[in-house]
Each structure stands twice: as C-alpha cells, then as structure tokens.
Amino acid sequence: MPPSYRINNLLAEKPLDTEITVTGWVRTRRDAKGNFSFLEINDGSCLANLQVIADDSIPNYDTEVLRLTTGCAASITGMVIASPAKGQEIELKATTITVTGWADPKSYPLQKKRHSFEYLRTVPHLRPRTNSLGAVARLRGALSFACHEFFNQRGFVQIHTPVITTSDCEGAGEMFTTTNLDLDNLPTTAGKVDYQQDFFGRRAALTVSGQLEAEAYALALGNVYTFGPTFRAENSNTSRHLAEFWMIEPEMAFCDLNGNIDLAEAFIKHLLQYVVDNCQEDFDLFCRFIEKNLATKIHNALTTPFARITYTEAVEQLRKSKHKFTFPVQWGTDLQSEHERYLCEDVVGGPLVVSDYPKEIKPFYMRANDDNKTVAAMDILLPGIGEIIGGSQREERLDLLVARMTEQGLDLDEYSWYLDLRRYGSAPHSGFGLGFERIIQFVSGMGNIRDVIPFPRTPGSATS
RNA sequence: UCCUGGGUAGCUCAGUCGGUAGAGCGGGUGACUGUUAAUCACCUUGUCGGGGGUUCGAAUCCCUCCCCAGGAGCCA
Numbered sequence: 001m002p003p004s005y006r007i008n009n010l011l012a013e014k015p016l017d018t019e020i021t022v023t024g025w026v027r028t029r030r031d032a033k034g035n036f037s038f039l040e041i042n043d044g045s046c047l048a049n050l051q052v053i054a055d056d057s058i059p060n061y062d063t064e065v066l067r068l069t070t071g072c073a074a075s076i077t078g079m080v081i082a083s084p085a086k087g088q089e090i091e092l093k094a095t096t097i098t099v100t101g102w103a104d105p106k107s108y109p110l111q112k113k114r115h116s117f118e119y120l121r122t123v124p125h126l127r128p129r130t131n132s133l134g135a136v137a138r139l140r141g142a143l144s145f146a147c148h149e150f151f152n153q154r155g156f157v158q159i160h161t162p163v164i165t166t167s168d169c170e171g172a173g174e175m176f177t178t179t180n181l182d183l184d185n186l187p188t189t190a191g192k193v194d195y196q197q198d199f200f201g202r203r204a205a206l207t208v209s210g211q212l213e214a215e216a217y218a219l220a221l222g223n224v225y226t227f228g229p230t231f232r233a234e235n236s237n238t239s240r241h242l243a244e245f246w247m248i249e250p251e252m253a254f255c256d257l258n259g260n261i262d263l264a265e266a267f268i269k270h271l272l273q274y275v276v277d278n279c280q281e282d283f284d285l286f287c288r289f290i291e292k293n294l295a296t297k298i299h300n301a302l303t304t305p306f307a308r309i310t311y312t313e314a315v316e317q318l319r320k321s322k323h324k325f326t327f328p329v330q331w332g333t334d335l336q337s338e339h340e341r342y343l344c345e346d347v348v349g350g351p352l353v354v355s356d357y358p359k360e361i362k363p364f365y366m367r368a369n370d371d372n373k374t375v376a377a378m379d380i381l382l383p384g385i386g387e388i389i390g391g392s393q394r395e396e397r398l399d400l401l402v403a404r405m406t407e408q409g410l411d412l413d414e415y416s417w418y419l420d421l422r423r424y425g426s427a428p429h430s431g432f433g434l435g436f437e438r439i440i441q442f443v444s445g446m447g448n449i450r451d452v453i454p455f456p457r458t459p460g461s462a463t464s
Numbered sequence: 465u466c467c468u469g470g471g472u473a474g475c476u477c478a479g480u481c482g483g484u485a486g487a488g489c490g491g492g493u494g495a496c497u498g499u500u501a502a503u504c505a506c507c508u509u510g511u512c513g514g515g516g517g518u519u520c521g522a523a524u525c526c527c528u529c530c531c532c533a534g535g536a537g538c539c540a
Binding site for chain 1: 465474475476489490491492495496497498499500501502531532533534535536537538539540
C-alpha cells in the first residue's frame with residue numbers, strides 16, 4: 001500500500017518519484033486532447049489544490065474519470081512527478097482513481113465559480129468546501145489552539161464553567177430557558193409556570209457568561225480562564241451578533257485593572273501573531289480577496305501599543321472634535337457606536353482601550369473607583385469591529401458589593417454563593433471576556449459574523 | 465425591535481412609459497489545447513418571494529405578509 005499524504009504535507013515535502021495516495025474532493029476537471037485530463041483535488045488540509053494527471057491508461061478513465069465534476073470525492077494513487085507546466089511545482093500522475101462519492105452537477109449547490117457569502121449561508125453544511133469558508137474554518141481552529149497556548153504558557157488553568165445555569169439575572173441580556181416540561185401542557189401556579197416541577201426544580205437557562213463561576217475558581221487557583229459557548233436571546237440582527245457564540249474569559253486573582261488590560265493586549269497580540277506565523281496561506285487569501293488593507297492593519301496592531309484613554313477623556317475628546325454626531329455626547333451616558341468608531345478608526349486608527357466608565361451604565365460586579373462616580377471597567381475596541389473585549393476589576397469589598405446590588409434591586413439570596421467569595425478570603429481580582437468570532441472577523445477581514453462560525457444561530461435561523 | 469435597500473433562470477444580475485422576460489456564469493454536446501477562473505461554437509433553464517387589489521393587461525402600480533442584506537439599539 002502506498003503511503004497516504006495530506007496535500008499540505010505533500011506540497012511541502014515534494015517526494016518526487018514516490019508512489020502515494022491522496023484522498024479528497026474534485027474542484028475542477030479540464031480535459032485535454034490526447035485522452036488525458038487535469039483534476040484539481042482539494043482535501044481541506046490547505047488552500048492549495050493538487051493537480052492530478054489522469055490518462056486513458058487508467059481502467060475507468062472513460063467510464064468514470066471523464067464524468068468527474070466539482071464536488072465528487074475520490075481516492076487517487078499515483079506517482080509524484082515534477083510538473084512540466086507553470087502553476088505548480090509537483091503533480092500526481094494517477095494510476096488508479098476510485099470514486100467514493102458522486103456529486104450530480106445538476107443539483108450540487110456549489111459551482112465552479114465564486115458564490116456570494118449570502119448564498120453560501122443557505123448551504124452551511126457544504127460551504128466549508130469552498131476556498132474562503134475552508135480558510136475560515138482552518139483559521140478558527142488555529143485561533144482556538146492559540147488561545148489555549150497563550151493561557152497555558154502563563155500558567156492559567158482552564159475551567160469548564162456550566163452551560164446550564166440557574167442564576168436568573170447576570171445582567172448580560174436575555175436568556176434561553178431550558179426545560180423538559182411539556183410545552184403544550186405547562187404546569188401552572190396562580191397563572192404562572194410552575195418551574196418547581198421542571199427538571200432542576202427551578203427555572204434554568206443557557207449561560208450568558210461564565211464570569212461569576214470563573215471568579216469562584218480564580219479565588220482558589222489564582223489564574224483561570226473559560227472558553228465555551230455563550231447564549232443570548234437578544235433579537236439583534238447585525239453582522240457582529242450571534243445568539244450562540246464562543247467567548248474566552250480569563251479571571252485573575254490579585255490583579256488590578258491595569259494588569260487586566262496588559263493581559264488583554266498581550267492576548268490579542270498573541271492571537272494575531274499566531275495567525276501571521278502559522279496561517280500564511282489562508283491569511284494571504286484574506287489579504288488578497290477579503291480586505292485590502294488587512295496585512296497593514298494586523299501589522300500595525302501588532303507593532304503599536306494599544307492606545308489607552310479613560311471614559312472621561314473620551315467624552316472630552318468627542319466634545320472638542322468638530323465631527324458631527326447623530327447622538328449628543330455627554331458625560332454619564334454610554335458611548336454610541338458612532339462615537340466609538342470615530343475614536344477608534346479616525347482618531348487612533350487602531351485598537352483602543354477605554355476605561356473607568358460611569359458606574360450607572362455598568363453592572364453591579366465592577367469595582368467602584370475612589371471618585372465614587374466611575375468603576376474600574378475597560379472595553380477594547382477594534383477598528384471595523386467595535387467592542388472585542390469587555391472587562392473589569394471586580395468589586396472585592398463585601399459591603400460595597402452588597403450596597404451596589406441592593407441599589408440595583410438584585411436578590412441577595414440568589415447570589416449568596418457569589419457573596420461568599422467576598423465573605424471568605426476575598427482578594428482583588430480582574431477579568432474580561434473576548435468574543436471569539438469577533439477576533440476571527442478582525443484577523444480575516446470577514447464582514448459578517450455569520451461567516452466565521454460553522455453553523456450560525458441568529459433570530460429566526462438555526463439550520464444545520 | 466426600528467430605519468434603509470433588496471427578493472427575476474442552478475448562481476450573479478439587467479429589465480425603459482404597465483403590453484406575460486434577458487445577459488454573463490453554471491450545466492449539456494461538440495471542437496481545440498500541458499491545461500490551471502482554460503478557450504470557441506451550439507443547446508439548456510423561470511410559480512418574476514407568498515397572498516390580495518387596481519387594470520383589457522402587472523416583474524413593473526397599491527395593500528399585506530414572509531425572507532435577506534446594510535445601519536441602529538443591545539452587547540462580545
């Protein structure tokens with residue numbers, strides 16, 4: 001049996017005059033006079049195709065090879081030879097071709113041409129067979145690995161926080177209720193659903209953040225992180241939002257806001273550097289076809305320290321600027337998208353960290369600053385993407401936390417376990433959440449978040 | 465959810481003043497060529513998003529619903 005090769009390894013090693021086997025999917029077939037054909041084979045290991053030469057010495061040349069079309073799957077054995085023509089260094093001179101799966105060209109949704117991303121979204125199960133979506137899939141996998149590499153190098157422990165949670169208010173948006181009650185015959189008490197009869201004996205939902213649970217483990221293990229799916233039942237229909245997305249959330253004990261920002265900047269730069277170093281071929285595709293200035297954008301983000309300003313300074317800058325805004329700028333209200341864009345894209349022209357927001361517009365767990373007006377919060381904005389990271393130093397002082405929660409009308413009993421973390425052995429600690437799909441968008445230049453996750457879930461759409 | 469723009473052949477789109485539809489690509493056949501977004505010739509394809517209305521007549525005008533994209537809000 002000749003050795004099997006993945007095309008990426010084959011193109012790198014170039015084992016000339018060796019008999020090998022390659023398996024993959026036909027991208028195109030071009031017939032030449034003299035009874036032979038060129039096949040472009042892609043096996044998903046890399047962007048590049050392998051050119052296969054098939055002639056009529058192959059037993060099934062007339063009956064099968066000449067019927068191969070885009071999308072067919074085949075196993076091909078032959079000799080690796082130097083290519084006499086331009087366009088590729090090596091090619092495979094086939095001796096046997098076994099077709100394992102046909103793809104009727106009349107009905108196969110992918111044609112030998114470029115398709116719009118919008119159309120490809122209608123065939124999410126087939127779109128990874130295209131150049132760009134295949135590249136995105138490899139990039140996503142590489143970035144996932146780079147996340148774990150980054151935290152592993154720094155001694156962080158990965159924590160698997162629960163996907164199903166009973167904290168009914170974490171201040172991060174609408175939740176998806178999980179239940180095994182009979183929806184056509186709900187048990188009720190006084191006109192309301194009786195969740196005591198539900199699986200967990202109370203209402204449960206899909207997590208909107210692993211932060212609170214991560215805090216518990218940070219205050220035991222020091223530095224931890226979570227990397228998992230997150231769910232938001234918000235009816236938001238934009239190119240940057242998903243109902244199901246993946247989030248990376250580090251949490252560090254004995255760490256203040258500045259340490260938090262330093263880690264966030266190092267983390268983003270690690271991810272970008274990993275792509276530049278390890279995904280050249282796919283990255284090059286994005287630079288050429290997806291976003292014109294991608295290479296420069298990434299290079300600048302890698303070589304320039306992230307700009308850092310406070311919310312108060314941001315408001316001052318916006319008020320001083322001659323730029324016309326649709327929404328007024330005033331201290332105390334959240335920055336609008338147009339404000340963030342102006343600061344990040346026009347003023348800074350790169351990643352921007354905004355810190356110390358007014359406490360009124362931030363959740364209860366963020367640590368109060370000494371001015372009693374702001375909290376130790378930080379957002380990191382990326383040009384073209386907007387908010388990539390949201391984080392804070394957490395309020396570690398029990399009395400202040402309780403006061404804040406009471407102020408916001410939260411049920412202290414619900415959070416008694418969370419308050420225990422301050423009641424017993426409390427310590428300063430910080431963390432942030434990074435939207436995984438958004439960093440993929442930034443590094444790839446892909447405009448729509450639905451195209452950087454395999455099977456996107458958005459309002460009204462959850463097709464596999 | 466709001467605003468704006470869309471929905472016409474398998475895909476990407478054009479379609480004038482209301483007169484029942486076209487192009488390119490794809491696919492098929494043939495020719496030609498170590499081809500590589502191959503090329504050339506011929507052929508092929510329609511519930512004009514759904515429903516209702518105006519009209520002698522609607523892809524075109526009106527109402528309504530559905531879906532998609534971009535922007536906003538919310539956030540990551």
